[in-house]
Amino acid sequence: xxxxxxxxxxxxxxxxxxxxxxxxxxxxxxxxxxxxxxxxxxxxxxxxxxxxxxxxxxxxxxxxxxxxxxxxxxxxxxxxxxxxxxxxxxxxxxxxxxxxx
Numbered sequence: 642x643x644x645x646x647x648x649x650x651x652x653x654x655x656x657x658x659x660x661x662x663x664x665x666x667x668x669x670x671x672x673x674x675x676x677x678x679x680x681x682x683x684x685x686x687x688x689x690x691x692x693x694x695x696x697x698x699x700x701x702x703x704x705x706x707x708x709x710x711x712x713x714x715x716x717x718x719x720x721x722x723x724x725x726x727x728x729x730x731x732x733x734x735x736x737x738x739x740x741x742x
Contacts, residue, residue: 663733670730673703
């Protein structure tokens with residue numbers, strides 16, 4: 642249950658810093674994209690020191706963090722919550738794209 646406390650603290654800090662739900666959604670999206678880019682770099686650049694550093698200090702994605710530190714139905718609930726956040730992020734991105742046109 643340590644992951645529950647960690648997730649709640651991270652969300653509380655994000656809400657306190659950004660103060661708007663859309664900012665929290667963007668923050669989660671940015672963090673996940675950053676982790677996935679690092680994973681791509683670690684897998685595709687043949688520098689063993691860099692690969693070992695990235696693989697040992699950075700997880701693959703937010704879903705990977707959830708899968709590592711939780712189990713059972715709680716993992717399923719968190720992954721569905723993350724999926725909903727991704728859908729909301731997609732909605733915000735499409736809305737912003739259409740407003741710019």
